Amino acid sequence: MFVYQAAKFVVEPLVKIVYRPRVEGLENIPTDGSAILAANHLSFSDSFFIPIVVPRHVTFIAKAEYFDAGGLRGLWNKYFYARFAGAVRVDRSGSRNATTAALEGAVAVLEGGGLFGIYPEGTRSPDGKLYRGRTGIAEIALRSGAPIIPIGIIGTDRVQPPGKKMPRLGRVTIRVGAPLDLSEAKSLGKPALVRRAITDEVIEAIQKLSGQEYRHVYASDVKEGKAAA
Known part of the structure; x- marks a missing residue:
């Protein structure tokens, strides 16, 4: 946590000066206690901007490749995700044990009274549209009892488009919604x-x-289709 606080102390003012992110609805994030922050995912830089504007520490899920990469990039990834972001490592290869471990890691953060950040689409949008959500977020909410707070991110795909390593100058807007009332959904009975x-x-x-256009398919399927083509 000390490393996180030190890095945030240095990085936060720099990012705020350079990018001047607009933040709306920050009062919807509790000052203490657990909550799930559920955001759209446009860019790698989303995981920078949310921790910068949220006054509390936010723990994210990060794909295993970020931890396993070699060289200088691998060292940076391990530092950023494991130490700065305090990320929960998740293997996206489909292993049931890996998925279970990721869910348990998320629930542990929430049961400890922390904030857990997650991108329900499961991967970055390939084209700026919003895609169908994966149900892991629901499982985490049901197991932990933590409220879900929706977040809409605008502009990070222009600051750091997919595939680009270096960020550009641009304005970013982060809109935080009120905690969702899930009582109607929970009344449906059948777990699925x-x-x-x-x-x-x-x-x-x-x-x-x-304000994104919505597509009722999974973003990962779109990416696989483009790769195959």
């Missing part, structure tokens, strides 16, 4: 229906905040 209803409600709330 509840998870899907919660996830769809989260994505709908994010779409209202971000």
